[in-house]
Amino acid sequence: MTKMSPERRREVALACCLVVAAAFSLRLDRSSRVASEVRAGSPVMGFALLRFKGQDRVVPPALYLAVYAPRARSLDLVVIPPSMPVADGQGPRTLADVYGASKDPRQGGLDMAAAALSRLERTPPWPSGRGLDFSLSLELEARARPAYPRETKRRLVSWLADPLFWFRWTKPPLGAYDTLVLARELRRLGPADIRLSSLQDPALTEAWLGRVFGRDAGLPEDAGPATVEVLNASGAPGVALRATKLLRLHGFDVVHFGNAPATEAGLSITDRAGRPGSARAVAALLGCPDLDILTAMEERPRAAMLLELGHDYERCSGLRGRPGG
Numbered sequence: 001m002t003k004m005s006p007e008r009r010r011e012v013a014l015a016c017c018l019v020v021a022a023a024f025s026l027r028l029d030r031s032s033r034v035a036s037e038v039r040a041g042s043p044v045m046g047f048a049l050l051r052f053k054g055q056d057r058v059v060p061p062a063l064y065l066a067v068y069a070p071r072a073r074s075l076d077l078v079v080i081p082p083s084m085p086v087a088d089g090q091g092p093r094t095l096a097d098v099y100g101a102s103k104d105p106r107q108g109g110l111d112m113a114a115a116a117l118s119r120l121e122r123t124p125p126w127p128s129g130r131g132l133d134f135s136l137s138l139e140l141e142a143r144a145r146p147a148y149p150r151e152t153k154r155r156l157v158s159w160l161a162d163p164l165f166w167f168r169w170t171k172p173p174l175g176a177y178d179t180l181v182l183a184r185e186l187r188r189l190g191p192a193d194i195r196l197s198s199l200q201d202p203a204l205t206e207a208w209l210g211r212v213f214g215r216d217a218g219l220p221e222d223a224g225p226a227t228v229e230v231l232n233a234s235g236a237p238g239v240a241l242r243a244t245k246l247l248r249l250h251g252f253d254v255v256h257f258g259n260a261p262a263t264e265a266g267l268s269i270t271d272r273a274g275r276p277g278s279a280r281a282v283a284a285l286l287g288c289p290d291l292d293i294l295t296a297m298e299e300r301p302r303a304a305m306l307l308e309l310g311h312d313y314e315r316c317s318g319l320r321g322r323p324g325g
Helices: 006-031 033-040 095-100 105-121 149-160 165-169 176-187 202-216 239-249 276-286
Strands: 044-052 062-069 074-080 085-088 091-094 134-140 194-198 227-232 253-259 268-271 293-295 305-309
Touching (some): 033 044, 062 105, 095 105, 105 134, 134 165, 239 276
Antiparallel strands (some): 062 074, 085 091
């Protein structure tokens, strides 16, 4: 029998270790709920509770639903308002009522999230029999505005870059492998892959869920010319008319333009009809394609989208250097 050299024994031992590691990794992957959903292209869903540091007893935490679509490589980040009605054994209440009924603010936040989930699970097209895959609970500094989805998105982009973020803030903690899979998937997302929305009208919950899960299923978004309301929130004269002329020139129906009630620092587009594709077309036309679009559906909106031109309107190349009008 030929005797193996020390080098050959090391090679065989290393090969055996690699085989064992591969088998162990495969077993972990097969037993991981998050990995299974990603492989199947199913949505990965979770709640995020964002609370003010030191203000737990003053205001409820901001509650977000996060839905990651593996096929579309996108994340829907949806703020659920505390005014959402929920029905339980104590009669009709809102999420804020559920929060206020708890003497412990942290437990109140968990009760609020549980009540919201119960409401969503009963609303088609929520996936039948599916609960949440993860839950986050974060405490922010007092000057933060957790209920403002655009600000939360900016924070989330930096959080996703931190590989230890999910290990620190998932409550209760996921298994280590599930956490690694979730962190790996979401770390690949860029700002353009995170979609913002707000469930302002509970009567539209079904339509709103249809759009969230429709994107996960690969259904195309509505796009093309749509009605627009343009408001000048910059304080500079003629800005709303300038934008209106540009939009009408390219086939958008501007049903109203004028001055906003107050000035705003930033330019924003709000999608009121569940047509974020059209809202992104407006942003691209104005010359600011990286603008965050917020979908806040209304039952009878004055226009399909609202364009508010804040102090930074010149970030849009299409509105830069044009004479007023």
